[in-house]
Amino acid sequence: MSQGIEQHNPGHSTRAQAHPNIALIKYWGKSDTLMNLPSAPSLSITLDTLVTETSITNASGNSDEVWLDGEKTIDLKIAGWLIDLRQRFDLPPLEIRSTNNFPTASGLASSASGFAALITAINAHCELGLDNNQCSIWARRASASAARSMQGGWATLSGPHWHVESLEINWPVRVVVAITDATRKAVSSSVGMAQSKDTSPYYPAWVETTTQDFAAATDLVAAQDFAALAELAEHSCLKMHGLMMSTQPGLLYWKPATLAVIHAIRELRAEGVPVFFTVDAGPQVKAICLPEAAKAVEDKLASISGVQQTLNVGLGPGAHLVTNATP
Numbered sequence: 001m002s003q004g005i006e007q008h009n010p011g012h013s014t015r016a017q018a019h020p021n022i023a024l025i026k027y028w029g030k031s032d033t034l035m036n037l038p039s040a041p042s043l044s045i046t047l048d049t050l051v052t053e054t055s056i057t058n059a060s061g062n063s064d065e066v067w068l069d070g071e072k073t074i075d076l077k078i079a080g081w082l083i084d085l086r087q088r089f090d091l092p093p094l095e096i097r098s099t100n101n102f103p104t105a106s107g108l109a110s111s112a113s114g115f116a117a118l119i120t121a122i123n124a125h126c127e128l129g130l131d132n133n134q135c136s137i138w139a140r141r142a143s144a145s146a147a148r149s150m151q152g153g154w155a156t157l158s159g160p161h162w163h164v165e166s167l168e169i170n171w172p173v174r175v176v177v178a179i180t181d182a183t184r185k186a187v188s189s190s191v192g193m194a195q196s197k198d199t200s201p202y203y204p205a206w207v208e209t210t211t212q213d214f215a216a217a218t219d220l221v222a223a224q225d226f227a228a229l230a231e232l233a234e235h236s237c238l239k240m241h242g243l244m245m246s247t248q249p250g251l252l253y254w255k256p257a258t259l260a261v262i263h264a265i266r267e268l269r270a271e272g273v274p275v276f277f278t279v280d281a282g283p284q285v286k287a288i289c290l291p292e293a294a295k296a297v298e299d300k301l302a303s304i305s306g307v308q309q310t311l312n313v314g315l316g317p318g319a320h321l322v323t324n325a326t327p
């Protein structure tokens with residue numbers, strides 16, 4: 001499967017795009033840090049509008065160059081992942097340029113879209129011959145949530161193979177993102193997960209019940225049972241944040257406005273609006289709603305003090321190539 005460096009045209013550039021995904025049944029914790037295997041399955045929706053675009057060219061020098069949002073960067077996670085990839089494939093030094101049209105590392109799943117776009121672009125550029133499942137396994141080794149961004153729409157990541165699978169359902173929900181603080185989070189997900197596993201007394205119960213939640217949620221999505229999915233997804237989210245808060249030192253990703261938005265969403269649902277919330281490892285709130293409710297949800301969340309910006313997005317495609325131009 002190894003590809004010779006001499007096959008790569010130095011001027012050739014390959015671009016790929018991928019979108020963040022939002023987990024409704026959450027992933028938090030690993031059973032194997034070397035292969036980055038989650039300790040429990042997760043279920044997600046891949047978004048449109050928010051996008052990572054990554055371009056790959058052969059580097060002019062002898063080492064990789066990584067540019068994130070226009071700044072030359074040394075990214076240890078990318079560097080370590082490339083070492084693993086080179087144990088399997090013969091890659092030339094690469095110039096990697098990646099841009100996000102949304103805040104990086106603030107709970108909007110930039111590592112998910114980032115690594116999904118990266119493996120998609122490298123796979124094509126270096127002719128690795130990986131299929132979508134294999135790409136999702138390489139994406140997962142970098143960031144488990146990245147495996148899910150290989151797939152569009154409703155997707156799952158579960159054992160024993162731990163590659164992405166599509167739920168093969170056309171259920172076009174909308175997601176209103178309420179941004180309350182766009183600065184980088186203080187504790188990365190990988191570090192936080194390890195701390196939770198090592199220190200939280202709730203961790204075994206989290207793993208056991210998330211596996212049950214996942215099975216129930218796949219059935220609810222197949223039945224398009226929004227009301228029951230709303231209750232289960234909020235439970236998964238709050239249970240994950242309970243686990244985070246019970247970690248030592250406690251992981252508290254919320255801002256005051258995060259809680260205000262959660263309460264507003266619960267009030268809307270009590271009034272009959274089909275909407276529920278989820279929150280990841282950051283202070284933003286994602287309100288998942290049926291399409292007819294999206295405008296009212298966005299208007300309500302935008303009016304809350306501390307909400308800096310709202311985004312109203314739909315479901316998007318999996319990672320894909322943009323172009324394969326040779327200048």
Ligand code: 2P0
Binds near residue numbers: 145
């Ligand atoms: C998720 N998160 O299921 C959960 C919910 C954040 C909270 O997956 O360690 O960047 O690189 O595998 O995938 C974010 O964690 O973690 C994440 P690693 P990742 O979306």
